[in-house]
Amino acid sequence: MSNAGKTTTSRPGLSEQSTRQIELIERRLFLQRGLSLGALSLLSGCAITEQDSVQRILDNMSYWNDRAQAAIFDPRRLAREYTESAIVDPFPFNAYYSEDEVRVVDEKSYKLELSGLITSRKPWSVAELHALPQFTQVTNHICVEGWSAIGKWGGVRFSEFLARVGADTTAKYVGFKCADDYYTSIDMATALHPQTQMTLTFRDQLLPPKYGYPMKLRMPTKLGYKNPKHIVAMFVTNTNPGGYWEDQGYNWFGGS
Amino acid sequence: MATLNASAGVDWIRIHPLVVRVTHWVNALAVLIMVTSGWRIYNASPIPIFGTWRFPNEITLGGWLGGALQWHFAAMWLFAINGLVYLVYGIVSGHFRRKMLPIRPVEVLHDVQEALRGRLAHDDLSVYNAAQRAAYVTLIIVLVVLVASGLAIWKPVQFQPLADLMGGFQGARIVHFVAMATMVAIVIVHIAMVAMVPRTFPTMFTGRARRIVAGRTT
Numbered sequence: 087m088s089n090a091g092k093t094t095t096s097r098p099g100l101s102e103q104s105t106r107q108i109e110l111i112e113r114r115l116f117l118q119r120g121l122s123l124g125a126l127s128l129l130s131g132c133a134i135t136e137q138d139s140v141q142r143i144l145d146n147m148s149y150w151n152d153r154a155q156a157a158i159f160d161p162r163r164l165a166r167e168y169t170e171s172a173i174v175d176p177f178p179f180n181a182y183y184s185e186d187e188v189r190v191v192d193e194k195s196y197k198l199e200l201s202g203l204i205t206s207r208k209p210w211s212v213a214e215l216h217a218l219p220q221f222t223q224v225t226n227h228i229c230v231e232g233w234s235a236i237g238k239w240g241g242v243r244f245s246e247f248l249a250r251v252g253a254d255t256t257a258k259y260v261g262f263k264c265a266d267d268y269y270t271s272i273d274m275a276t277a278l279h280p281q282t283q284m285t286l287t288f289r290d291q292l293l294p295p296k297y298g299y300p301m302k303l304r305m306p307t308k309l310g311y312k313n314p315k316h317i318v319a320m321f322v323t324n325t326n327p328g329g330y331w332e333d334q335g336y337n338w339f340g341g342s
Numbered sequence: 343m344a345t346l347n348a349s350a351g352v353d354w355i356r357i358h359p360l361v362v363r364v365t366h367w368v369n370a371l372a373v374l375i376m377v378t379s380g381w382r383i384y385n386a387s388p389i390p391i392f393g394t395w396r397f398p399n400e401i402t403l404g405g406w407l408g409g410a411l412q413w414h415f416a417a418m419w420l421f422a423i424n425g426l427v428y429l430v431y432g433i434v435s436g437h438f439r440r441k442m443l444p445i446r447p448v449e450v451l452h453d454v455q456e457a458l459r460g461r462l463a464h465d466d467l468s469v470y471n472a473a474q475r476a477a478y479v480t481l482i483i484v485l486v487v488l489v490a491s492g493l494a495i496w497k498p499v500q501f502q503p504l505a506d507l508m509g510g511f512q513g514a515r516i517v518h519f520v521a522m523a524t525m526v527a528i529v530i531v532h533i534a535m536v537a538m539v540p541r542t543f544p545t546m547f548t549g550r551a552r553r554i555v556a557g558r559t560t
Contacts, residue, residue: 144409147416158500165499226511228498231407232387234511307499335408337415342499 148337155339161275165306165342168224173289174235177227179296180310182268182330188296189266191316196300202261202321205252212300216286218242218250223281225306227313228342230331239304240287245278253322261327262303265316270329272305272312273339281306284317312340357468358549359437365428366546372421373525375413376488378403380522382410389515415496422489429482442475450476457535464539467551477528484525491518 179185197209222240248255255278261271276282285304286293293299298315305313311331321327332338358366382402388394404410432438449472456462457473464471470478494505494514508514536543545551 144412144416147419148412150419151415155497158497160500163500163502166502226498228511229387230411232383232389232515331408335406335412337411342497 148335151337152339155337155341156273156275159273159275159307159341161279163307165225165281168226168236170224170238172236173224173238177237177288177297178229178233178235180229181266181315183266185296189316190295191265191299191318193300196318198301198317199319200251200321201319202323203254203257204322207251212286215242215284215301219246220286221283222287222290223283223304223306225281225304227306227310229310230336230340238289239283239285240290241283241285241301241304243280244282244284244303245280247284248277248322257322258324259322259326261321261323262314262317263319264314265318268314268316268330269327270312270314270332271327271338272303272308276305276307276341279305279307307341309340309342311336353553354550355468355553356549357545357551359431359435360549361427361431361435362437363546363549365424365431368420368424369428372417372424373529375403375417376421377522377526379410379413379417383407383414384519389512389519391516392519418492425485425489429486432482441470442479445475445479446472460538464542466553467542467545468553477531481525481528481532484521484528487521488518488525491515491521494518 179188181188193212196212198211198215199209200207219242220240221243222238224236224238226234226236228234248260253260255274258274259271260274260277261269263269281304283304285298285302286300288294288297293302298317301317302315303313303317311329326338329336329338332340378401381397382399382404385396385399385402386407388396402410404413453462453471453473457471462471462473490504491508491514493501494508495511495518498505498511498514505511505514508517541551
């Protein structure tokens with residue numbers, strides 16, 4: 087009776103019921119959406135956690151590879167030296183920016199700052215660096231991307247410079263800051279390698295801006311991204327300073 | 343076979359030792375990671391003599407060069423250690439000698455032709471035919487070449503004599519690439535053959551295969 091009454095008597099009654107039904111449906115839909123949103127966030131949360139743990143494994147493997155490479159690195163093994171006819175011309179430009187954005191460092195205002203575990207922290211001018219004993223090398227520059235190019239670099243043996251400024255060579259790392267906001271760091275064993283060079287010339291000419299004027303670090307035992315250009319500051323430390331690419335995922339040791 | 347009758351029985355025989363099964367699947371995973379991340383690394387600087395062609399990024403692993411390098415240099419340990427376990431086992435246990443030898447070119451040619459005609463017999467899965475033996479041994483050699491050329495690319499200064507064998511760093515890249523392409527080709531044929539003889543697939547998990555044997559009443 088009452089049911090029949092409700093369905094037949096009045097439109098308002100019916101519309102009231104259907105309104106309620108619509109409300110219920112909406113609520114159900116809202117709950118469903120809420121649930122699916124919750125489920126989605128749970129899922130994505132799960133995915134994010136999974137991604138994090140995979141990334142953690144990859145990072146740990148990269149640390150492991152740092153140690154493996156340090157063990158493989160032979161401080162007495164020299165990278166091959168080539169004849170000058172093997173030099174690649176033009177030598178490729180490579181940086182995290184394009185060639186038209188190369189920083190031009192002014193010699194007059196330039197100073198190489200030293201800090202950290204170094205006793206003589208007097209800043210160095212370009213002329214003072216050029217006044218130090220120099221050597222040249224014709225070696226292969228290997229980029230992490232896969233290309234390689236032979237060039238000729240001249241400059242100061244880094245191990246001699248470190249001795250001259252009284253660096254603590256029992257420390258673990260040497261860090262570099264560059265005029266182009268690049269930064270990187272190397273292990274002390276590589277810093278002391280005889281071919282590791284504070285480079286001031288390229289092909290017997292003053293190091294051009296695109297190759298790192300006024301000074302870059304050249305290591306034929308490491309990949310290109312470990313060779314910082316336009317160095318304005320260096321420091322000796324026992325805390326790994328990381329690097330521009332290294333902090334984004336490139337292997338820190340980067341040895342070749 | 344004509345004498346097969348109702349009293350014929352089914353024999354379960356062990357055809358793949360546990361070490362082979364485990365290293366097979368670990369290797370499959372490691373190779374998948376190595377190949378897909380390797381393609382991404384290749385894309386950063388294609389080998390000049392191969393032109394500017396690149397692998398579609400969608401089928402690569404790592405998202406960018408740095409990510410691909412992380413995958414590649416993590417999975418290389420899995421790939422190399424697993425491969426070493428397999429090689430040592432294969433040599434010491436006599437597995438290689440029993441199952442991979444002999445390899446006679448005439449037989450290989452014959453069995454490849456039979457396979458192409460779809461007439462290759464697989465009555466006894468415990469015995470590899472000549473085409474299989476040749477393919478598996480080639481694959482093992484190619485995997486060793488991949489590790490050696492990979493070491494030369496990773497450490498062209500520390501392992502300079504090894505890199506020199508391949509014509510230096512760039513030569514080692516070409517060797518690594520050609521070995522990869524050969525391996526992928528063998529794997530494609532391998533998967534196609536499994537698809538054609540599907541009962542070989544579960545044997546790589548269970549290690550067992552059914553061999554139909556004639557009954558006693560012959």
